Amino acid sequence: MPTHRAVHVRSAGEPLTLVDVETTSPGPGHVRIAVAACGVCGTDHGFVSGGFPGMTWPLTPGHEIAGTIAELGEGVEDHSVGERVAVGWFGGCCNRCVPCRQGRLIHCENLQVPSWQYPGGYAESVIAPANALARIPDELSFTEAAPLSCAGVTTYDALRKTRARPGDRVAVLGVGGLGHLGVQFARAMGFETIAIARGAGKREDAERLGAHHYVDSTADDVAGALQALGGAAVVLATAANSQAMADTVGGLLPQGELVVIGATTDPLPISPMQLILPGIGVTGHPSGTARDVEETMHFAVLSGVRARIEVRPLADAANAYAAMDEGRARYRMVLTM
Template sequence: MVIARSTGLVRIPEAMSSVDAAPLLCAGLTVLSAIRQVGSRPGALVAIQGIGGLGHLGVQYANRLGYRVVAIARGTEKAALAKQLGADEYIDSSVEDPGTALQNLGGAGAIVATAASGSSMSPLLPGLPPRGRMIVVGAATDPLTVSTGDLVFGTRTITGSLTGSAIDNEDNLDFSMRHNVRPMTEVFPLADAPKAYERMMSGKARFRIVLDMAAG
């Protein structure tokens, strides 16, 4: 038996599988809450940095909310996936400075930084126009370093974002259901939890590991 506060429970749409709901209740709410802070008009350029567990959902949400989406990641292997998820542009940060690339696109009204790397976030700030905002949701072990001039003279803002309330999550699942936002998952039976954990820690999972307690 599981006992939980009623205020913390979330209704899951009948047509949504538990495998899809599980990542959306955590990673999905995290990025959707961040994107809802953007405050730009539909059609504005919004950048999603990192195409992983958070970022692959962030690209979908930003696209469904009507933004022009640019995905930022290292290498070319995720370019096709980013476009498939709804990105209009792709920046390979291993071959070009992402801040300069964003400025060449007109500047991103907001950047949602999902990669757990402060060093990869630091070059992004110059890609914001005046009064642009970078919203950090990727928890990194190394610091994010910025030029004070980029903040002061660009009147730019860096802010962190976490998740949301139970009712926010119900709205999130409803939005995801209606707009076909889906996580990419790898499903393991509960008996293979150690193997699933190893797969997750290897960084090779695409992109969320889900344990199916009903699977044999």
Template sequence: MGFLGGHCGQCDFCRRGDFVNCTDQPQPGTTVDGGYAEIVYARASGLVRVPEAFDALTAAPLLCAGVTVFNALRVAQAPVNSLVAVQGIGGLGHLGVQYAKKMGYRVAALARGTEKARLASTLGADHYIDSAAEDPAAALTALGGATAIIATAANGASMAGLVAGLQPRGKMIVVGASPEPVPVHTPDLIFGGRSIIGSLTGSAIDNEDNLAFSLTHQIAPMIEPLPFHEAPRAYDRMMSGRARFRVVLDFTLAQ
């Protein structure tokens, strides 16, 4: 099961096939119990078939962070071999770079500082843009402009500064939840017909597509496993931003 606990099949959105936007969908660990637990009651519509070949620790982050960037890239519908930018190299972004590369794009990774440049290259990025040292929109434009930007770092101002780096008709797909608004320079939207779109995780069948793609292309999250009884410490570590990049609770680790 991913972030969404299964759609109802009866609301207007479900009846139109838009399961992510079901108005009666539990979120285990948030709106219902079962997020950090050995046992969870689940709706059948929320269950994801995990291929036998998958290691559970690898599959777990792909079911939320993974499908989020996988679907964001599908929403973007960028032409193959065009330039796609991934803003932020964290839990979502380090997967986004891998997916974008394996989907056949030229990939620009954007982060602040030089610390993540080597990692971005290892993950498959063709270009690294240090947004603390240069104007990232100008840097993208110098590369020909991005057809899509997957915005993962939860910083509205940082997202806003990228819109001018999109090609005409380019799309910025927002998946990082920022507490601040995104103050956009409106002519950048009007001239060139650029757009900013949100994307929320994916349905169970989206996740099966995602896992199959990840298995074929050997996409894997970087994880820090911790035993189940250390769940509070695992949560704190994740919230601190120091985890590289996802903490996974491992029920098989010794008590």
């Protein structure tokens, strides 16, 4: 039986270990991907630490996968061996539940997420449902495509589904793994872009990424600073800090939107009165479907938006994960096989 290398986490909180595992063939409706690159996402911490229900061990993390189709399962007709594809948080849907039948595939009741419902992309080979595949444009390398399949689509799709129009002021809270893409996408979409982050040290980076304005949340009253700029139509909250999110609400224009993509379990300290009088909306936004990933990558090609990455080999996965987990990554770590 042929084998491939993959990272295993034996149980919650255990170290990431490189092992050899059997390489199996895909079942009906699935494909086997020869993985070329896999991004290291902040959400991987939740999997490695056992923070999601129904997890099975050992676990292989990774849901920002890019590679080449190596083998087709029975019934797969829309893809071919050798095709360059990506798989993100959206790792397949059932096409049978009510949300799927309503076209809301990202809310599938049986949504499959790589590393949760099946082994993820910290590996040389992955088997994934065919309906999870996003075709990678020729203009993008595997290492460029991988982060766009989760971090990229989450920020891009969240921004394009707001009511903001070109020329409106849009603030991005956090200039990290998600936020540095959010700033680029906001600028490329024609928004007057405001970056909000902790400390003066992020100003230069934020401006280089495309921010027209920078707000240092450690030195300024964030809501006041936003209002001084004229108020924001949208705040895209990428930083996983509930208090920091709440601090932006007073800086929104009437009928403004706080769009939350930074994952935290802490309650949002916002009062109903802060929302009622100005008609503020607070929305949580998940990732995007395989088609959304394709459209994100297409826009990235048109606009020049790219994740800022540091590439490490699969054998160095534990160190790459630690760099992300400890906040030493700037901005995305990508493993190559």
